[in-house]
Structures are given as C-alpha cells and as structure tokens.
Amino acid sequence: MTLQNKQILLAARPTGFPKGSDFRLVTTPVRPLEEGEVLVKAIYLSVDPYMRGRMSEEESYAAPVALGAVMTGAAVGVVLDSKDINYPCGTYLAGEFGWQEYFIGKAASLRLVDPDLAPLSTALGVLGMTGLTAYFGLLEIGELKHGESVVISGAAGAVGSIAGQIAKLYHCSVVGIAGTEDKLAYITEELGFDAAFNYKTTRDYSAKLKELCPKGIDVYFDNVGGAITDAAIPLLNLHGRVPVCGQISQYNLEEPELGPRWLHHLIIKRAKVQGFLVRDFAAKFPKALQQLGQWYGEGKLKFPEQIAEGGIEAAPAAFIGMLHGENLGKQLVRIAPELPSPALMQ
C-alpha cells in the first residue's frame, strides 16, 4: 500500500489577510526513496509571520512560494524510512518540511533533535529558530547590555516572549506590547516582564511608552512596525538600537501605509536601526543553542505555545489566526501524535 501524503498548496496569492481559499489540500502518493534520502513523518508544524511574505509575488529574501506549490514551513518529525545510514528509522529531525504530512529528501538539510533533552515542540521554538531569532536579535543586533531599558512589540508572540525573558536574564527593565489583556497578564505575571500595554486599547503609544520607560529606551525589539515603531523611535536613548525582526502590522495591508519620517531622531540619538534574519548567524547556532538549552533546563525560559489540533488540515486556520494575533507564544499545528504507533511506522 502506497503511503498517501496530505499537502497544503498555495492556491492563490492573498490580497490583505490570507483566507482559507488561498490554500488547497491535496493528497499525493509518497514516492519511493532514492539513495541518501529519508522519509520523515511530521509531528509538529510551525506557522510564523514570515510565511505571509512568501505568499506574495514580490521577491523577498527568499523566492515566493509558486502558485500550486506546497506552502513553505518548518516542522519536526521522525524518520519512518531511510536510505541514509546516518539517519536510521526513529531519528528525530527538524527543518523545512513544508506544509505536508511527509517529507522526502536529504537529511543533510535538516537538524538532529534529541527528544530526551526537551519536549519535541521546543525544536521549533525556544530551542529552534524562534529562540535563536530572539537571542541574536537582542544580543548581536541589539547589542544588549545588562540593566538597559528594553521595549518589545509582539511581546506575547513566539519570538517576543523569549526576547523579553532573555532581557530579564540580563537584568533589564522590560516593557512588552501586545493585543489582549490575557497576553499582558501572561507576559507580566508568568514571564516576568516589568510592564506591558495593550496596543488595541491604548490611544497614545508615545505617552504610554514615556510613562512606562521613564529612562527612555535603549533597545526597541521590533516585531510589528507601524505606529508602535513610530512612537518608540523618538524615545530612543543615546546610542539606542532597534533590531528589526518583523513588521507584522504591515504584512496584510492592501495599500502601503505612510508614516512620519523619523531619520532625524537617529542623528540626534546616534541610534541604529538594523534588520536581520536568524540564518545569517548559522555559524553561531551551536553556542547559542547551548546557552538557550541551559536557560531552558534551569527553568529560566518559559516557552508558551499553542497547538492547533486537526492535522495538516488545521494549518491554514492556525496560520490566519496567528496573523490576527490569536496566539499566545508559538503557534504550532499537530500533524501527528507524538508517539507514533508501530502500525504507523509501516
């Protein structure tokens, strides 16, 4: 019996927020393995803001997903069949599987995961690209120093929630910005943020930031862009830094938004605004993962996650909900149960 692979394809390029009809579910037979390939069964799929960019035609740092192609995305799973002696059946791997139940390809492009060290889902989160993004954004691009004043937008999201905790480990004063009262409570009460405010119910971001950051802002970790960023930049301290991690407020706009010009503030404050992608730091991943793993093991990094049930079919709705800010922390989709039964192992 040939194994059937459910896949989510990009059916249409969205205008504004993506909708269900922009995706299409198909079932295709799994092809036989070639020499050196592995067959990996996905267990968790990660849905992230950057994927919105890949759905657009415009060239970005990566090519857009072609219409009719499998949506791009990272997942963690287990090897079901292998023609690579280095990756036998039962090996856990994480990497760019795409939105599908089974991945076939070379294991060299994937990353080994030890399921005994930490829960499997952390390979997509605190001990994966999410944690690394927060780590390098804050420490390398943000040049974070002990005791500084830090503001994080998208603070209850996957990256923001970890960035805030790392800043607290550096004894910083940390203000988070999020969009629901539950998120504010979570990041202040559970994650240790010093203060937080709700961008949906706060009228004057500038006044609120001034109130919560009486000493100004040394590092503004930008996940969202737009009006929140406009308010944060003029409050930067001398030699302030703005790691630009994401611009989720802008991804679903049908028309580009205008905003106030603020480059003169960068001169006055001799401040730096710098975009980054975590993959540029690949050479430093092992050391960073060691540090993140240590913090995680010591219980110093909590990792909120939300897992959508329902298999690969649930991915589009989970993704769209995440873009609307419905997630607290990392948004995952459970593609298969964590412990596959022997029957599933074929």
Add this chain to the structure above:
Amino acid sequence: MTLQNKQILLAARPTGFPKGSDFRLVTTPVRPLEEGEVLVKAIYLSVDPYMRGRMSEEESYAAPVALGAVMTGAAVGVVLDSKDINYPCGTYLAGEFGWQEYFIGKAASLRLVDPDLAPLSTALGVLGMTGLTAYFGLLEIGELKHGESVVISGAAGAVGSIAGQIAKLYHCSVVGIAGTEDKLAYITEELGFDAAFNYKTTRDYSAKLKELCPKGIDVYFDNVGGAITDAAIPLLNLHGRVPVCGQISQYNLEEPELGPRWLHHLIIKRAKVQGFLVRDFAAKFPKALQQLGQWYGEGKLKFPEQIAEGGIEAAPAAFIGMLHGENLGKQLVRIAPELPSPALMQ
C-alpha cells in the same frame, strides 16, 4: 579704545526657511580678558545645515540657541591677546566661536591650526569637522569596503563632496545627487564621481538610481532624507549600510512630512541605518586628520568652497543661501582678511 565686537544674535525662531529678520546684528564692547583666556579674531566662519536645528525650540543633541543669544558656529581665527602662555598672540585656532568677530574664552576648547600646512579655511573643511564627518560617516558608520557601490545625496555640499572623493579613493562606484547642473558637472568632472543626477529635474528617483546603480547600493550616505532616501533604501544590497549624516530636506518643513514605511526592506536586506555625529569619534580625530591631510597634500582630495564677502553681516544671507542649496561645497563667510595688519593687532 575698547574693541567693538559685531555679533549676530538669534532674534526669532523661524517657521520654515529662516529669513533675515530671524537674525539681529549688535555691536558690543569686548570685555577684558581674565587669567587663562584668549581673545581670538575670527577670519572665516562656517555656516552649516545643522545650525537650522539649533534655531528651533525643540531639544536636539545640543540645546537650542536661546532667543537673543549669539548664533552658534565654528570659525577659524588668530589670537590677538592672550592670558594663556600656551596660546600667544599670532596663534591660529579653530572652534566654536559663534557668529561674531571676536571670541573670548579658554583656548582649551579650541583646536590649534598650523597655517603653513594648508590654507586656513581647510581647518573648517577638509581638515576640520567637514572632512572628519565624511571620513567617519563613510568608513566607520558606513563600513565602506573597496569597490562597493556608493550613493551620496547632498553630493556637492561640504560633506558630500568629500565623502564622494573618499569613496573614489576606495575604488568605489560613486553616484552623487545634487540640485543644479553646475553641481553635477563639478562632482563628475572635477571630483571624479562616476555619475550624478539632478533631484530637481529627475522625476523618478528610483528608476534613475536603478539605472545608475545596476549592481544595487552598498552604502547610501544620507545628507538629505525625504524622497531621495525613500528611493535609495529599497535598492540597498544585502548587508547595505546607510550612515545618516543630515536630513536637510526636512529641516525647513512647516509640517512634518509623511513617507512610505520601509523597515521591511531592512529585514529583507539585513541592512543597517545609523545616525551619527562626528564628535562621537573625537578620540580618533588625530589619526583621521593625518589621513585626510595626507590625501589633501597629495592632491587627492579637492575641497570646493564658496566664501561670502562682507564680514559677519553677510552670515545670515550665506546661511540661508546654503539651506536653499546655493553653495557648491563648503559655505564660508570671510569675517576679516586673512593676514591681519599690525594695526588690527592693536
């Protein structure tokens, strides 16, 4: 006979472009020197875009000039009287004299100038803050590398004209942007820029930059801000850099201008936008001046300057003209003849 000092005071805070009535000429008697002070007779005064900021009430990196106070500004001059044995009469000094004929104060805040090494006016230009601003902006903030693609706005101005020549010394491809055909001819034919365009007669800055920078932009040296900057940022190459030196297009606006948001481009390109002030590099001035002096001595750095005649009374018009782009290179005002007669030495 008491020496009389003509001074230009800030009479009113300008709305939009400054006008003559925003300044007031007064004559005050020069007070006697105290121990440790020098009396310096100004020879050249420098008028620069940053002074527009000091005329506004808004706090910037330096306090605003108070209404009724002497306008701030750098000059070079000669010691006429001294109660500091380290700075005898005849010593040449440069520094923050203000817009006046005579400066009285401690010499320690000023910089010694050797009039035999280079023309006196270069102490305010290529071998002074102007040259240092171009040098540190391009090499430290801009992290310029040999052979890169460089775009310079305000290219025929004091800083821009030197920045472009330094980039050429680094074998870069250099495109300048300026506002008259004479300026374009000067920077391409005299200063060696590879190409240039007129922002007043070019409709589509983005198309023009694409045409002149077929390999994209590695460093955009920003003196002007506004629509030129909007066009340059999306054309940055991977790991592009934007040293923000000035924003002259914005200084005289009566209402803040809106512009397209472009932070997503910084993520895509992992690019950096960083403001700076030359004074932050003070510890490195001696080494930089040595390099600039060497290039200048070898004839590798031309230093265009325009000298307004008419004494201190001519400063407001020269300043306003500079803000309107009437200058080619450095705009100076001759406050007194270069070789004071013995009679003037009292």
